[in-house]
Amino acid sequence: MNQVGSLAPVKRISEKVSVQTPEQIQFEFELAGVSARMMAYLLDLLIRAGVISVVSTILVMTTSWASEGLSAGLVLILAFVVEWGYNTLLEWRFNGVTPGKKALGIRVVRTDGVSIDFVRSAMRNFLRAADIFPFFYAAGVLTMFFTGTQRRLGDLAADTMVIREKRSPLRDLPPLPLNPVEIPAGALMQLGIRDRDLMIIDEFFRRRHLFSEDRADEIAAVLGDPVAKKLGIEGGGSELVLAGMLLAGNEVRSSWYGRSTATSIPGASGGAR
Amino acid sequence: MIKQDFMEQRRVRWERLEQVLRRLETGRSGKIAQHELDEFVHLYRIACSDLARARSQDLGDDVESYLNAIVARGHKQFRPRTSPDRRRFFEFFTHDFPRAVRAQKWYVLAATLLFVVPIVITAWAVVNDPDIAYSLSDPAQLEMLTDAYAEGHQGGRSEGEDSLMTGFYVHNNVGIAFRCFATGAFFGLGSIFFLVLNGVMGGAVGAYICVAGYSQSFLSFVIGHGAFELTAIVLSGATGIKLGMILVNPGPYSRVDALKMKSRQMINVVLGAAAMLLVAALLEGFWSPSGAAPMIKFIVGGVLWVLVISYLMLAGRVGESR
Numbered sequence: 029m030n031q032v033g034s035l036a037p038v039k040r041i042s043e044k045v046s047v048q049t050p051e052q053i054q055f056e057f058e059l060a061g062v063s064a065r066m067m068a069y070l071l072d073l074l075i076r077a078g079v080i081s082v083v084s085t086i087l088v089m090t091t092s093w094a095s096e097g098l099s100a101g102l103v104l105i106l107a108f109v110v111e112w113g114y115n116t117l118l119e120w121r122f123n124g125v126t127p128g129k130k131a132l133g134i135r136v137v138r139t140d141g142v143s144i145d146f147v148r149s150a151m152r153n154f155l156r157a158a159d160i161f162p163f164f165y166a167a168g169v170l171t172m173f174f175t176g177t178q179r180r181l182g183d184l185a186a187d188t189m190v191i192r193e194k195r196s197p198l199r200d201l202p203p204l205p206l207n208p209v210e211i212p213a214g215a216l217m218q219l220g221i222r223d224r225d226l227m228i229i230d231e232f233f234r235r236r237h238l239f240s241e242d243r244a245d246e247i248a249a250v251l252g253d254p255v256a257k258k259l260g261i262e263g264g265g266s267e268l269v270l271a272g273m274l275l276a277g278n279e280v281r282s283s284w285y286g287r288s289t290a291t292s293i294p295g296a297s298g299g300a301r
Numbered sequence: 302m303i304k305q306d307f308m309e310q311r312r313v314r315w316e317r318l319e320q321v322l323r324r325l326e327t328g329r330s331g332k333i334a335q336h337e338l339d340e341f342v343h344l345y346r347i348a349c350s351d352l353a354r355a356r357s358q359d360l361g362d363d364v365e366s367y368l369n370a371i372v373a374r375g376h377k378q379f380r381p382r383t384s385p386d387r388r389r390f391f392e393f394f395t396h397d398f399p400r401a402v403r404a405q406k407w408y409v410l411a412a413t414l415l416f417v418v419p420i421v422i423t424a425w426a427v428v429n430d431p432d433i434a435y436s437l438s439d440p441a442q443l444e445m446l447t448d449a450y451a452e453g454h455q456g457g458r459s460e461g462e463d464s465l466m467t468g469f470y471v472h473n474n475v476g477i478a479f480r481c482f483a484t485g486a487f488f489g490l491g492s493i494f495f496l497v498l499n500g501v502m503g504g505a506v507g508a509y510i511c512v513a514g515y516s517q518s519f520l521s522f523v524i525g526h527g528a529f530e531l532t533a534i535v536l537s538g539a540t541g542i543k544l545g546m547i548l549v550n551p552g553p554y555s556r557v558d559a560l561k562m563k564s565r566q567m568i569n570v571v572l573g574a575a576a577m578l579l580v581a582a583l584l585e586g587f588w589s590p591s592g593a594a595p596m597i598k599f600i601v602g603g604v605l606w607v608l609v610i611s612y613l614m615l616a617g618r619v620g621e622s623r
Contacts, residue, residue: 047376049349049372051346051349051350053350053353053372055352055369055372055373055376056369056373057373094461095459095464096461096465097459097461097464097465098461098464098465100464100465100468101464101465101466101467101468101469101586102464102468104465104469104471104472105467105468105471107472108475108476111476112476112479123326123377124377135377137377141373141376141377142376142377143377143378143379147564147565148564150568150571151564151568154479154483154568154571155483155486157479157480157483157484158483158484158485158487158491161484161487161491167487181486184556184557184560185486185544185564186564187557187560187561187564191373193374194366194369194370194373223359223361223362224362226361227362227363230363
């Protein structure tokens with residue numbers, strides 16, 4: 029919370045991997061961390077235990093009249109299939125997702141971002157036997173730290189990685205106060221206001237309703253007052269200055285964009301019929 | 302505001318793309334109509350170019366990360382087309398598996414030696430001094446096994462016990478084979494360890510039982526399923542050593558690329574070995590302990606060995622690239 033007032037760039041601890049599409053467009057995947065993967069694993073473990081206990085109860089009820097040995101044998105085979113098949117088959121069938129991974133919002137993909145096939149799924153999941161060595165995935169977690177791309181031995185052998193599924197909704201401008209201070213678009217560039225600063229202002233207005241009037245003033249003053257002073261703006265609260273900056277920032281982008289459309293990119297509009 | 306215009310203009314398409322994506326992500330691939338796929342590809346391309354545009358013209362982090370997210374989601378939908386059908390399943394056993402085994406024959410030879418030499422050495426040692434077996438294996442277990450073979454299998458076993466043991470062999474042995482392969486990731490050391498360990502234990506226990514005078518009962522039990530079980534353990538160990546060796550010496554490629562090139566082959570051998578262990582489990586559960594005369598078991602077992610080895614050496618030779 030103390031961070032809100034400062035303009036120090038807030039860096040989240042997450043690693044990103046860049047991937048290029050055949051269209052030569054780069055985009056980023058965010059890697060899933062150890063903790064998310066561990067939670068997903070534990071969840072899957074619970075589900076596996078649930079499946080085994082339910083199905084084996086059914087097996088015992090339907091086959092034990094023949095012989096107890098038969099049902100015990102079937103239960104052992106079931107345990108084998110679930111232990112080795114659960115991840116392999118689900119990740120293959122459902123595009124890199126198991127129920128546990130789904131719940132944690134993570135997914136297995138090839139390192140080039142394409143979905144995995146059976147061989148990769150089998151490779152990364154059979155190698156769990158090595159990752160699990162000598163206890164509770166110690167080898168796997170160690171390699172995850174050293175690879176830098178959070179991959180365990182199975183991932184390295186299968187050339188896969190686990191990514192965070194990101195949903196990033198498209199947002200309109202946040203609700204702004206009435207009568208924002210008029211700020212010329214060019215002034216922002218002179219002051220060296222960057223996109224990241226504007227993002228923080230954007231975030232501030234999105235959370236504006238969480239603060240009391242006094243607190244909001246206090247926060248807004250950190251950036252608003254120096255800017256107002258430099259531009260020689262008298263009166264008008266610091267919030268109104270911030271709102272003006274946000275609007276001006278949008279204008280800057282738009283005008284850059286407008287200038288580029290004059291020499292418009294043929295491919296970009298050609299695709300849109 | 303031109304940024305706003307751009308968003309208004311494109312938004313319909315982005316939202317439609319999200320809709321199609323949702324269907325692709327949740328639906329089964331068979332139920333997606335061709336025109337939807339065409340639409341997806343079309344919309345995905347547009348989103349790609351929009352992302353490049355948003356970036357180069359600095360339309361803001363919000364638009365950029367939104368487009369980044371939908372492009373990433375779309376990208377994941379592209380997948381290699383590998384729908385396994387019945388023909389592929391059949392071909393796996395007639396071609397892929399034996400070929401993959403032959404492709405790594407030197408590793409198979411090495412694994413065989415790592416398995417057989419410890420058997421011979423410990424067996425020889427135990428024959429000379431049976432007490433050695435006690436230091437290699439749990440004495441109580443040794444006595445139990447000896448008693449079991451002393452009883453022999455002339456009476457056969459109940460069917461229930463057969464099924465139980467089959468389940469146990471599947472659970473236990475295939476798991477061992479997978480582990481024997483996977484621990485090869487530690488530069489092959491895990492696989493070597495498991496091969497030698499299994500050899501030492503097997504040699505000690507087998508020799509002890511034979512010295513105790515039940516060699517016929519023991520050998521006639523082992524020979525039938527051994528053709529599948531022992532070979533499969535050696536094969537998965539060989540694949541593990543290969544995995545380790547690729548890590549140690551990837552040749553002119555990066556380690557990841559070297560692994561990538563061989564991974565299908567390695568997985569084929571491991572899956573084939575697993576299938577062999579399923580056969581072994583059935584044999585070990587139902588045939589090996591049956592009341593059939595030892596002579597018949599030896600003959601059948603011998604035939605199985607010949608079949609397994611000639612299958613691995615000869616199947617799928619026609620048209621094999623070398």
